[in-house]
Amino acid sequence: MEQLGPEQLRPHVDPDSIPFATLREMEEGLPVFGQQRAVKALELGLDLDQHGFNIFVAGSREAGAMDLALSLVNRMAARKECAPSDWIYLHNFLDPDAPISVMLKAGDARRFKTDMEELIDNLRLQIPKAFESESYLVRKEEVIRQFNKERTAIFEELDKKAKEKGFLLQADPTGMMVIPAGPEGQPLTPEELSKLSKEEQDQLKAKSEELHREMGAAMRKIHSLEQQVQQRLKELDRQVVDNTVETYIVQLKEKYAQYPEISEYLDHVRKDIVLHHRDFRPPKEPPPGLPFPVPGATPSFTRYEVNILVDNSDKGGCPVVVENNPSYPNLFGVIERQAQFGALFTDFTMIKSGSLHRANGGFLVIRALDLLKRPFSYEALKRALNQGEIEIEDLGEQYGLFTTKTLKPKPIKLRVKIVLVGAPFIYQLLYGLDEEFKELFKIKAHMDIHVDAGDKEQIELLKSARYVLESRELLDMDRAGMARLLELSRELSGYQDKITLCVKEIEEILIEADFWARKEGAERISATHLQRAVDEKRNRSALYQEHLQELLERDIIRVETSGEKTGQINGLAVYNLGDAVFGKPSRITVNIAMGKEGVVNIEREAELSGKIHTKGVMILAGYLRSAFAARFPLTLRATICFEQSYGMIDGDSASGAELFALLSAISGVPIKQSIACTGAVSQKGEILPVGGVTEKIEGFFDLCRARGLDGSHGVIIPKANVRDLHLRQEIVDAVAQGKFSIWAVQRVEEAAEILTGIKAGEPDGEGNYPAESLFGQVQQKLRQMFQEARRLMKEKDEEK
Numbered sequence: 075m076e077q078l079g080p081e082q083l084r085p086h087v088d089p090d091s092i093p094f095a096t097l098r099e100m101e102e103g104l105p106v107f108g109q110q111r112a113v114k115a116l117e118l119g120l121d122l123d124q125h126g127f128n129i130f131v132a133g134s135r136e137a138g139a140m141d142l143a144l145s146l147v148n149r150m151a152a153r154k155e156c157a158p159s160d161w162i163y164l165h166n167f168l169d170p171d172a173p174i175s176v177m178l179k180a181g182d183a184r185r186f187k188t189d190m191e192e193l194i195d196n197l198r199l200q201i202p203k204a205f206e207s208e209s210y211l212v213r214k215e216e217v218i219r220q221f222n223k224e225r226t227a228i229f230e231e232l233d234k235k236a237k238e239k240g241f242l243l244q245a246d247p248t249g250m251m252v253i254p255a256g257p258e259g260q261p262l263t264p265e266e267l268s269k270l271s272k273e274e275q276d277q278l279k280a281k282s283e284e285l286h287r288e289m290g291a292a293m294r295k296i297h298s299l300e301q302q303v304q305q306r307l308k309e310l311d312r313q314v315v316d317n318t319v320e321t322y323i324v325q326l327k328e329k330y331a332q333y334p335e336i337s338e339y340l341d342h343v344r345k346d347i348v349l350h351h352r353d354f355r356p357p358k359e360p361p362p363g364l365p366f367p368v369p370g371a372t373p374s375f376t377r378y379e380v381n382i383l384v385d386n387s388d389k390g391g392c393p394v395v396v397e398n399n400p401s402y403p404n405l406f407g408v409i410e411r412q413a414q415f416g417a418l419f420t421d422f423t424m425i426k427s428g429s430l431h432r433a434n435g436g437f438l439v440i441r442a443l444d445l446l447k448r449p450f451s452y453e454a455l456k457r458a459l460n461q462g463e464i465e466i467e468d469l470g471e472q473y474g475l476f477t478t479k480t481l482k483p484k485p486i487k488l489r490v491k492i493v494l495v496g497a498p499f500i501y502q503l504l505y506g507l508d509e510e511f512k513e514l515f516k517i518k519a520h521m522d523i524h525v526d527a528g529d530k531e532q533i534e535l536l537k538s539a540r541y542v543l544e545s546r547e548l549l550d551m552d553r554a555g556m557a558r559l560l561e562l563s564r565e566l567s568g569y570q571d572k573i574t575l576c577v578k579e580i581e582e583i584l585i586e587a588d589f590w591a592r593k594e595g596a597e598r599i600s601a602t603h604l605q606r607a608v609d610e611k612r613n614r615s616a617l618y619q620e621h622l623q624e625l626l627e628r629d630i631i632r633v634e635t636s637g638e639k640t641g642q643i644n645g646l647a648v649y650n651l652g653d654a655v656f657g658k659p660s661r662i663t664v665n666i667a668m669g670k671e672g673v674v675n676i677e678r679e680a681e682l683s684g685k686i687h688t689k690g691v692m693i694l695a696g697y698l699r700s701a702f703a704a705r706f707p708l709t710l711r712a713t714i715c716f717e718q719s720y721g722m723i724d725g726d727s728a729s730g731a732e733l734f735a736l737l738s739a740i741s742g743v744p745i746k747q748s749i750a751c752t753g754a755v756s757q758k759g760e761i762l763p764v765g766g767v768t769e770k771i772e773g774f775f776d777l778c779r780a781r782g783l784d785g786s787h788g789v790i791i792p793k794a795n796v797r798d799l800h801l802r803q804e805i806v807d808a809v810a811q812g813k814f815s816i817w818a819v820q821r822v823e824e825a826a827e828i829l830t831g832i833k834a835g836e837p838d839g840e841g842n843y844p845a846e847s848l849f850g851q852v853q854q855k856l857r858q859m860f861q862e863a864r865r866l867m868k869e870k871d872e873e874k
Contacts, residue, residue, distance in 0.1 A: 075824035076793065077817050080810040083801045085527075085564040085571075089557040094536075096598065097551040102544055103537025106142040108525040108575050109133075113146065119517030120150040120437070120491060126516050128459070128492040130442070132501045133521025136576035139495045140441070142521065147394055147437045147493060156392035158435050161384040161486055162186065163422050165377040167342040173381075173422035175484045176335045181387035186330065187380035193322050194378050197347060201354040204318045205311070213310055221303040225296050232292045239281040243289075250293070252285045254278050315351040319344050343378060376421055383407075383427045383486075384434065393436035397429040400440050401448045405430050405455065407466045409481055425483055430455075430464050433490050442496025442504075455492070456510050464488050524567035524574050532560055535573055535580075542581050548588040551599040555587075558601035562608065565800040583607050615654035622649075622658055627780045631718050633659045634747040635778050635787065641665060641739030643829070644750035645716070645731040646774060646789070647723075648766035657766065657773025659750055661717040662731055664739040668859050669711030673698070673736065676715040677723050684724025693726070694733040696757040697822070702853045704841055709863040710856065712736055726754040727764035733822065734829055741851035745829045748786040750774040753795075759822040763794035768801055775805050775814060783808060788815030790825050823849075 094100050112133065119129035133139030160183030163173045178186065204210060229243075236243040241252040242261055254262045267275070323344045330336040347354070353373030386393065397404060407428035411418040429438060445452050450469060458464055463485040494515065501518060504511040525531050536556055542548065551559070562583060566574035574580070584599070586607035591599045625631045633644060641664040648657050673695040677683035683691075691714065699708050714732050716723055730753035738745045752770050754762040771789045778787040796818050808814040819825045823834035826848055835847025843850035 075817060075819050075828065077815060078796065078799075078809070080806045082796060083799050083806045083809060083816065084803070085561055085800065087557040087560045089553045092536075092553050092556050094556070095553055097536060097540050097543060097556055100533075100537055100540050102540045103534060104145060105538060105541055105545075106138040106145065106575075106577055107534040107538045108531055108573075109137075109142060109521050112142060112519040112521045115517055115519040116143065116146045117150070119493075119519065120146065121154075122517075123491075125459075125462075126514055128515045129494070129517045129519055130501050130504075130515045131493060131495045131519045131521065132498040133495070133519075134497055134523070134576070136578045137521045137523055138575075138577040139521055140439075141577070143439055143493050143495050143519075144394075144396065147439060151392040151394045151437060154392050156435060158386035158389055158391075158393050159384070160184075160382065160386055161427075161431060161434070163381040163383055163425050163483060164339050165379075165422055166484075167346055167377070170377075171481055173425065173481060173483045174335065174339065175383075175486045176333065176339075177487070178333065180389070182330070182333075183380070183382045183385055184387050186336070187382055189326055189329070190378060190380050193326065193343075194375050196322060197319060198354050200318050201315055201351060202356060204314045205355065210310070210314050214307065217303055217306050217310065221299055224299055228292050228296055228299075232289060235288060236285055239285060240278070241281065241285055250289060252282060252289065254282070311351060312348050315348050315354075316344070319347050346377070376423060379423055381423045381425055383425065384431050393433050394439070395429045395433035395436070396439045398441070398444070399448075400429070400445045400451050400455075402450045402454060402469055404428055405451055406458070406464060407431060409466060409468065409483070420481060422481060422483070425466060425481070428464075428466075430458065430488065430490065431486065434464070434486070435489055437491045437493060439493045439495065442494040442500050445494065446500070456514060458488055459492065459514050460510070461485075462488050522575055524569065524572040527560075527564060527567075527571050527573045531573055532563075535560065535563055538577060539580065539584060542584050546581075546585060546588075548584060549591050549597070549599050554601040555599045555604055558604045559584075562604060568798055568800075570797050570799065583611075586610065612654075615651070616656070618649070618651060619654060619656040622656075623776060623780070626659070626777050633661050633777065635781050636784075637747050638744035639738075639747055640742055640744045641735055642747070643731045643735040643738070643745050644747060644774065645728045646750050646752040646770035647728070648769050655766070655769055657770035659774045659777055660719060660728075662714065662728065662735050663717055664712055664714050664732070664735040666710060666712045666736075666739045668709055668863055670709065671711040672708060674711060674713045676713055677719070682719070682722055684722055686726050687724050687728070690726030690729030690754060691732065693757055694729050694736065694755050697733065697755060697759055698736065700757060701759065701849070702856050703860075706857060706860045708856065709860045710740075712739065725764070727752050727766075729753075730755045730761055730822070730825065734826055737826060737848065737852050738830065740855050741848055742855070743830045743832055743848055743851060746786070746831070748778070748784075749788050749790060749829055751790040751825060751829065753790070753792040753819070753825070755822060761792045761819050761821060761825060763792045763798075767791050767795040767798050771799075771801060771816065772805065775808070778814070779808075783813040785813055785815075787813075788817060790817045790819055790828055793818040793820045 112131065116129060116131065119127055129143075131139050131143045133142070158180050160178040160180055162176050162178060162183045164176060166172050166174050233243040236252050237255070240255055242255045244251055244253060254267065267278075270278070323340050327337050327340050330340075350373075353375070357372060405428045407430075408426050409420055410424040410426060411420045412424065445455070465485045466483050468480060492515075498520065504515075536559070539551070539556075539559060543550065559580070560573070563573040563580065564570055566576060566579055583604060587599050587603040590606045590610075591603040594603075596603065622631075626633055634642075635644070643662050645660045645662045646657055647660050648655065673691060675683055675688060675691040678688050678691070702708075714736065716728075731751040733755050734745060734751060737743075750770075752764055752767065754764055756762055771791070774789055775787075799816075805814065809816060817825075817828055819828070826832075826834045830848055832848045835843040835849045837843050837849075843853050845851070845854065
């Protein structure tokens with residue numbers, strides 16, 4: 075048993091031990107410190123360029139998990155030799171629904187896009203000129219003249235034959251016809267034809283039919299000649315266009331000779347321009363009177379455009395992308411659609427990149443919880459990593475929800491390092507439930523939450539605070555402020571010999587302390603400003619605590635802090651509301667009677683006891699049997715209850731207090747109500763450490779202070795919890811003045827003696843305790859209850 079002194083109740087840092095007068099005299103550090111294990115794992119994962127060695131940073135936001143990941147990723151990206159690539163999509167002339175993806179050197183995508191735009195602009199200017207050139211016109215006229223010559227010869231030959239047979243050949247816009255002619259070559263009138271004999275008429279008819287056959291053959295020959303000349307003119311046009319295009323295409327092919335895909339694409343461009351050369355010629359006048367423009371009335375050159383998916387022309391080193399909204403479209407890109415005349419249409423120029431495209435060849439950082447909350451994103455990301463390529467597709471089609479005609483862009487090769495940042499429990503869930511996760515994320519960078527408070531670690535903490543001052547443009551801090559900051563870091567860790575690694579909490583305190591310092595007109599942040607920031611933050615979250623404290627002070631919630639009671643003790647509980655953690659004293663009572671049930675947990679019977687609390691009650695029952703009923707059966711029914719408790723109770727920190735109340739009820743020895751107790755108990759009678767000791771002591775102290783401290787008040791805690799104490803200065807002062815006491819114990823006997831003022835007693839060789847001792851009275855009472863139960867059973871048997 076040890077009664078703690080003031081120096082043991084909270085950590086203290088001597089300002090004179092700090093070798094700097096102000097914080098800005100120190101060297102600026104990193105935003106995150108003391109994470110050597112995580113840093114080593116991150117550096118390995120970032121440097122190991124093999125499939126599956128992606129990284130999961132397991133740490134909380136307060137510990138600066140994202141800051142650590144980004145700082146190391148950016149450092150690696152700057153150090154690593156990496157040439158980020160450009161990616162473009164081009165029209166596929168063989169399969170328009172499957173655009174072509176091409177990887178280029180950084181900057182070449184933008185240059186190629188400019189070159190293609192200049193190519194089309196030049197051809198729209200030069201192709202019309204080529205058709206206006208003298209050489210083209212001469213060749214075209216030669217083709218037409220030759221056609222006219224051959225057609226004239228056919229007509230002359232046909233006319234000659236018609237005259238030889240006594241007919242005239244006449245042609246008009248509707249066609250050609252033969253008319254019988256007279257001796258002098260004039261056309262015969264119908265009257266003259268009717269005067270001919272039947273034999274002469276039959277001869278004319280036969281000759282007419284023969285001429286019509288020859289005329290038909292001539293017309294077919296002329297039609298064939300027309301087709302030939304049309305084909306020759308088209309071939310001439312294509313040849314002229316091809317010659318015009320060839321010069322520009324050859325130059326581009328030479329410029330981008332290192333890209334076979336570009337060379338093949340330019341060949342298709344050349345063929346397509348020749349095939350659609352009329353699109354490059356001046357448009358015909360549109361039909362008059364149309365009330366609105368007709369889609370497709372003007373030629374489209376979209377198929378010759380270059381869709382730059384990723385442009386790294388202005389970026390150096392490996393790309394680092396942080397995706398804060400990892401939805402499926404944001405990760406994998408999207409094919410956009412445009413509404414026109416009530417319909418949606420798309421083309422390869424509407425393919426937009428995702429963060430995976432932009433991070434390709436580098437690093438992609440994502441918060442794990444954000445990724446898991448977005449439908450389809452996690453599974454699609456795993457598929458992309460396994461396949462080593464990025465596919466852009468509609469979610470509806472991918473999962474079979476609907477099928478529409480759309481684009482199927484060619485996949486893009488993927489080589490990226492994924493860094494997921496999330497809480498450790500998310501890592502454990504994924505590792506245990508997802509077989510693919512452990513194959514894809516082989517590196518775990520596990521961040522700690524506190525570190526030993528050595529000189530080196532404390533200097534690193536101050537350097538990190540110096541970084542916050544610079545990044546947030548805060549006031550400087552004096553030596554007293556630095557000492558208080560080191561004390562606060564230990565308080566936040568929950569241990570006197572450790573400092574917290576939750577840098578975000580420290581940053582928040584520094585920002586608020588700077589506010590109060592500026593409000594006072596101070597030149598530097600001092601200890602008083604830091605303390606005010608802590609107090610103000612606690613006060614903002616203390617509404618429920620104050621209401622509960624009021625109920626205790628008004629005795630609506632009954633907790634006695636004076637006098638003595640049998641079978642009654644003050645236990646200590648902790649309320650954790652997220653932004654507020656505070657202690658609350660609770661009255662625990664025990665009643666006993668003769669029976670066989672043993673220790674009955676009323677909370678369990680009412681289904682208000684958690685599993686750990688139930689276990690604690692069973693453990694104290696085991697200790698009771700071992701210590702006092704080794705030689706006779708335990709004939710006892712003891713009911714344990716948390717008075718005025720209407721919610722779930724869990725944890726074993728009250729098992730020690732429950733045991734002491736039980737011993738008091740059995741022995742009839744009262745317990746001092748001015749003392750509260752916390753600590754778990756083992757079956758061997760050890761008092762084991764529990765959580766929230768500081769808050770528990772503060773909760774009971776506040777109630778005792780409100781009712782008036784008289785020197786009798788105090789709290790019993792496990793000795794192992796002494797290193798966890800970070801009590802408020804007013805409690806330390808009260809202990810120094812003898813108004814409040816704190817005892818640290820290791821065994822049940824020590825605490826029982828403090829609570830009752832009676833020696834617990836030691837057993838002899840047969841396990842019997844001295845009769846005047848506390849444990850002797852407990853043992854004697856249990857033996858009496860057993861003997862009385864045996865007597866009653868005997869009388870009952872005799873009556874039968």
